[in-house]
Amino acid sequence: MARKITIRDVSKHAGVGLGTVSRFVSGRGYVKQETGEKIRASIEELGFMPSFHAMAMRGTVGTSVSVIVPDISNALSSFVVKTLGDELRQHDVKMFFASPSGRPEVEAEIVQNFISRAVDGMFLMPSDEDNEATANLLQLQNFPKIILERDFMHGLPSVSHVLTDxxxxxxxxxxxxxxxxxxxxxxxxxxxxxxxxxxxxxxxxxxxxxxxxxxxxxxxxxxxxxxxxxxxxxxxxxxxxxxxxxxxxxxxxxxxxxxxxxxxxxxxxxxxxxxxxxxxxxxxxxxxxxxxDIALIGKLACRCYLDMRDNGDEGRREVIPTTFRPTSSIVKRL
Structure with missing residues (x-):
């Protein structure tokens, strides 16, 4: 039995990003006319047939990601998730969110659940940087993985880190x-x-x-x-x-x-x-x-994901600076 042609085959054959092919196939988002003609030619030559069932289940092709933070009751984590969601929405990316409430064993279960849903990327602020169960699950996945504010899975492909100095x-x-x-x-x-x-x-x-x-x-x-x-x-x-x-x-x-x-x-x-x-x-x-700049965490994380998804970026490290704002809560001692 011949192997089923996938959207990744079309992307490679046409020489364009996976996200670009996704936008063309789903009809959502802008694709240049010249690029669209290349994709159409590759689809016809390869005999690619989009899975309309999968598109209906997920809303579009290649545009669903998961976001996992330890505790959503933390106001700063909530703001990062909101900013990230706003950024992803501008690129027609659907976001699924979950929080393990700081429990590493629950985090691994959540990661497995999202993998089974065939998400196309994952944003993760690990509850525990030594969580081998989560790391082992993610090592087997080729989708973009963006780690927020933690040293986790360094040196592995398809992993970006957004950190604070x-x-x-x-x-x-x-x-x-x-x-x-x-x-x-x-x-x-x-x-x-x-x-x-x-x-x-x-x-x-x-x-x-x-x-x-x-x-x-x-x-x-x-x-x-x-x-x-x-x-x-x-x-x-x-x-x-x-x-x-x-x-x-x-x-x-x-x-x-x-x-x-x-x-x-x-x-x-x-x-x-x-x-x-x-x-x-x-x-x-x-x-x-x-x-x-808390909002910058979400913006940079989204940018990392898009570059990995669309341009084949293997991952990078983004670092946000911190500054000090003095007020009268500081005693001026003699």
Missing amino acids: HASGIFEAVAYLNVTNHTSAALFCPEKGRPGRDRGRAFTDAMNSYNMQATVLVGSMDGDWVHDEIIRMSCANALPEALIVGHNRYLAPLITALRKRGHIIGRDVSLITHDRVDLGELHFPPIATIER
């Missing part, structure tokens, strides 16, 4: 603390994941370069431990002059603990957080922020 903003923040005559600071960061590791390493290096006393406190994503650490340090009269929040979930319990102990932000203690969130902006004074 967490170090640059940390160094700017510590330099500002030095200028305002701080001698000690503490960073609260998650125990797992690239962001926490990079922030902790950069914080320690920056503090050492100014001969300042650095304390790195590592814990779970649950912010209760941050509250307890602030109470403990305050009771022991060991509260550092500046506090840096390494995850937006830690901000509320930290502020609550400072209030319980009677510490005034911007007068008694300096406070810096990561990424602009409502609590930080509405607090008085507004909280100084190490920030990045």
Whole structure:
């Protein structure tokens, strides 16, 4: 029995991207007349017959992707997903979304489920960078894989990474603390994941370069431990002059603990957080922020996918910078 001709065969024969053939076959999206004639000639010569059943099930050919983030209740993850969805929609790409709630074993099940649905690409922010079950599943897939904010599947084909340079903003923040005559600071960061590791390493290096006393406190994503650490340090009269929040979930319990102990932000203690969130902006004074262009994560991820899908790009690494925005939550010490 002769092998069934696929849309990939047409793409290779015509010398055009898979996405271009998909748009031509489905009739959705713009294709140049000259390119369309090449595709039509290849279809006739190869005897390609589109699967209209598959097109009906998926809405179009080659334009469905999955997006998986650990926890959609995280406001920043939600914003990344929204931005990515808006970008993909402009290119007639359908997006299926799921969240394993931070459980690696559930994540692997979700990945398997999307693979069985024959998605044409996957955007993944892994719950655990050491999740072998997820990695093994994805290694067998040829579709574009875009990893968000994690070191995962490096060196493998058809994998792009969209990451944040967490170090640059940390160094700017510590330099500002030095200028305002701080001698000690503490960073609260998650125990797992690239962001926490990079922030902790950069914080320690920056503090050492100014001969300042650095304390790195590592814990779970649950912010209760941050509250307890602030109470403990305050009771022991060991509260550092500046506090840096390494995850937006830690901000509320930290502020609550400072209030319980009677510490005034911007007068008694300096406070810096990561990424602009409502609590930080509405607090008085507004909280100084190490920030990045969150929307750019979704835009770059979409661009990576399209280049891999349409142009045969084997994958690349995109890095988003961070900057420091000082506010009056920083005490100007004498």
